[in-house]
Structures are given as C-alpha cells and as structure tokens.
Amino acid sequence: MKLRLGRFIASFFGFFLIMEALRDLMRSPEYWQRFLENPIEFTLSILQSALLFICYALFSYLFLYSRYKKQPKWITVAGIITIALGVIGLRYLVEEVILKAITGYGNYYEGTTALYYISDNLYYAILYTAFGVCWFFVNYAVIRDQQQQELVLENKKSELAFLKSQINPHFLFNMLNNIYSLINMGSDKALAATEKLGQLLRYSLYETDKLVTISEELDAVMGYVELEKLRFRESVQTTIHCDPQALHLQVTPFLLMPLVENAFKHGVVTNPNLPITIHIGLEQKILQLKVSNAIAQREKDSVGGIGVENLQKRLQLTYGSDYSFEKTIADEVFTVVIKIHFPS
Template sequence: MNTFKKYLFPAVYGLVVYFTIRLLLDTVTGMRFWRDRHWQLNAFEMLYSIGFSYLFLAACNRLFRFFDRRWPANDVSPRRVVREVLWLIGLDLFFQNVFFLPLAAFTDDGAQWYDVVDINTIPLLYSLIYYGIARSSAFLKAYIEGKVQLEKITNDQLQTELKFLKAQYHPHFLFNALNTIYFQMDDDVAAAKKSVEKFSELLRYQLYDQQQTVPVSQELHYLQNFIQLQQARSSERLRLDTRFDDGLNGQQVYPLLFMPLVENAFKYIGGDYNLSISASLREKDHTIEFRVINSVPENIPTKKKKASAWKILKGDSNCSIPAAIP
C-alpha cells in the first residue's frame, strides 16, 4: 500500500487530472483529442502531467508535514484546517499557472479563456479531494493514538494509586493480625487457630487471588474474614451490624477497594462502639453503595486533619461506584 501511494499514485493522479481537463475542453470545442490531435503531442502532455503530479503531491506532503510540526497531531481545530486549505489552494494555483498553463499556451490554438478556467478549476477540485482523504486518515490515526495514550496514562495512574494504597495497608494489617493471634494464644487456643485460618485466607487473597478486577462477592468474603479478625481483637462493648446485599455477586470491582473504609472504622471507633457496615446494589443506576458508620470517641482530637480523614472521624463513610452487571 505504501509503495502504491509513494510511487504509483502520483502517476494515476496526473492521468486522471489530464483526461478530465481534455474531456471538458473537447466538450467545449467539439474536438476529439485522441483522434484529431497527433499522438506524440498527447503522449508528451500525459508524461508532462505525470511528472507535474509527482512534483505537486511532494509539495503538498511537505506542506502537511510543516503543519504537523506547528500543531499537535491530535489538534484538528477549524483554524488549522482553514489554514491548511488556504495554503493548499495557493499552492495549487501557483503550480497550475506556472507549470501547466504555459503548456496550453504553446499547443493547439493557444490558451483560451476556457483553458484558463479548466486548468485552474479541475486540478483544484482534485487537490481538495486528495487533501480530504489524506488528512482525514492522518487526523483519525492521531486521534485514536491520543485516546489510547490517554487511556494508558489513566490506567497506569490507577495502578500506581492502588499499589501505593496496598503498600500502606499491608504493614499495618500484618501487625494487628499477628498481635491479635499472640494474645489469643494465652486465653483461647481454639480461637487463635480460627484467627490463623482467617489470617491465612486474607494473605492468600492478597498475594495470589487478585486480578485486575474481582467479583464483588469475592471482595465481600474477604471483608467478612477481616471483620471477624478485627472483631476478635476488639472490645466486648463493640456492637457490630453487617449487612451485605445478596444481589452483589458477579459485579466487578477493584481488589481491596472497600478496605480503607472498614479498617479506619475499626481504628477510630469509640463512644458507644456502634459499627455498621453495609453493601447494597442500587438497581436504579447500577451502582454499588458501600456504607460504613461508626460511633466516634467522646474526645475528638482538635488537630486539623485532611478532608478525607475528618470525614472518617465524623463516623460516616459512604461511597458509590459503578457496577458492571454480567
């Protein structure tokens, strides 16, 4: 395809322009150029048109590269298109009047008014068609590449944020879990064994079972294990209410997406030690609503917190995310 575009297309382009001009002139004059003119003259004009087309299309492509250097590839603003078209029109008129019109002046009966009109109009129309085809494919390719690059950057940013969140979460979680098991070993060995089992399931999920996205049912099962492990190390005053919608099954979510809300709820709970954790499917807009509400300590630190941390201290953490219904 590139070989045809580079080496053969200009020849085809020149012949199409030549035959179009000749047929229109014959319509006006009543001549039949293939019969009433000498074949050597026709052959010379066709070869001249082919050579002229190679030169003209090379100049057009050079003009396109000039605009590509001045504007970003994905910028298809009207201002750019208008400038390119105006430059193309000027380039076409220059080439036709400098290289093509003198040819008509020295053949047949000289350059008549209809020769001037045809030589300036027909090639211009073909050059505009060539511009539309050549530039539309280039603009479309640049647009697609820009979208793909933007999508890649967005995905890389999300992956970085998730990895950063996991890196912050793992040491804190491991310390708390091991601390819980350590104290259970003195009081209740059976409970300690159950905690070890829950802890192993949590680690297996984190290390081996994670994909780009996971079913929300798998994520909620992980949360239940975590909640049970945290409940074992919490005060007996803790009043826990957990409600997970049965309709949450195959919807895809990011792994450990809800984990920070649950972990911070246990961390900042106080007062009456009420903790409510719920997940439900909103049929109206196909989103998952995950809500965590915990009672706050009687004495809240006055030190300023970031907005996200202050919302958690207030005891109401709520998020809604799109759910992919299979």
C-alpha cells in the same frame, strides 16, 4: 482527557500544508506562478480551504470527545457520517452561495448538481474526518495507557499502605499472640483465627493486580473484622447487608477494606446502637457501597485517613466519570457512599 485544541489545530494545519498546499506546488508549475504573482491572494485562498476542511476534523474530534463513551458504537459511526455530510453542505453554502453572491464566482461550474458536488467532496470529507477521528483515538490511547500505569502504581501503593498499617509485624504479633492464647486455652476459635489470618494475607498479597468480585471483597472484610474482634474485650458491632445480585460484580480490590479499616482506627466499634454498617445495593446498573461508623471523640480531626484518599484516587483512575464518591459527617457518624455505573 483534556481537549487540547491548540495542539489539534497546529497539527491539522501541518497536515493540511503537506496534503494540499505543498502537494499542489510540487505537482504543477502553475501554482508556483500564481504564488509568485500574487502571494497574498494565493495565501488567502489556501487559508479559506483550510478553514473549511478543518471543520471535518474539528467537528469529528469534538463529537468523539463529548460523546464517545456515552453512546453505542453504531450511533458514533452514524454521527461521524452525519458530520462529514453536514460539512459538505456547509462548504456548498459558503463557496457556492455566500461567496458567489459576494464575488460573482463559485468553485464549481454553473449547473453542477448536488449529487456531483457531494461525490466530488467525498475525498476531502473522508481524509479530514479521518484526521479528526485518528487524532482523538491516538490521544485516547495515550491517556488510557497513562491512566493504566497510574492505576497499577496506585494499586501497589494501596497494597503497601495496607500491609504497613495492618499486616505489619505489630499486627501479626498481636494476632499470633491472640491465637497462641486461644490455643493455650484450648479454644475452638484458634483454628478459625489462623485460617482468617491466612486468607487475609493471601488476599492482600495476591488479589491486588486484578478485579475481584464483591463476594471476594466482602469475605476479606469479614475476615479482617473477625481478626479485629480478637483484640477487643467488648463485642464489635457490625451490620452487613448486600443485594445478592451485586455479589458477582467485579470491582477494583480494596474498595471496602480501607473504609472498614478507617472505622477501626478512628471510630467507635463497640456501640450496639451505632455499629459499623456496610450496605451494598444494585439498581439499574449502578452499584452503591455505603459504609458508616460512629466517630471516636479523640479522633474527630483524623476521620478519613490516607487509605480513604488513596481509595478516591484509585476510583478516579479505574472508573473515570462512571463513579461518585461522597463522604459526610452527621450526628457523630462518618459515612462514605460510593456509586459505580456499570455500562450495559
């Protein structure tokens, strides 16, 4: 979400002119007379008020922009109230202390109490603080709506990319031929392979429009690995470790699948010393997903394909600043580490 201070300031002054300057000019002929007699002095007076009143809106907007998602809601409310009262104090300092010392005139009569000054300024505090708050939430809602639409689009792209790269006619014919061979040999693996293929198709077609649990994502990944094993003469080497506390967590679908698919496309998956390794941990509300695999010599320049790039985009749209994505290559091993922070 961008700050967009230029739009904010322009909108505020438009709002201020409607609420204060034009209202006063329409309400009393005296204001017209003052404006006609000395337009410069009148304009400077209006500008002074605007610069003070914008503090209510601007400070509230900046406070929400920087802190809204990082703290409990009651702290946010307390912060807004503190800002409003603080700006009242700032206005008192400027008008009743600084300007009065310079010009000899204040905005209030001598003897005005602090309580009266605060109560008299509550109208402006509430009005212009509300402007800053409303500006933030309107922009926040617009940005969230745009991100949601982008996320839906990216999820569809992810689904289509996966279907094209794996659940395509070539992949299906391959799997069906393997299953046919198993049936022809009377192997007990035929039924299990057919079930795995059905589960993978179902997951890729029906689970992309909602959140899934880590357990569901792992089931899909293991089903995919079992199917890939059918086309390898050598044994596919995989190591999977998952913290049981993480299994129930809901995440965006296809977090692990693109990384495992990438390992089969660009990596060595039959080396017992360097297996495909999947590690899922949960510590202090931070979920860590780590996938590593040996790099095939012929594919050094292709490590991390479109699926990995798409995954990064979906993570950004789904989790904003609550995630990190790191990929490294060391000792011929490609590793991706994803960390997702789950609020309390």
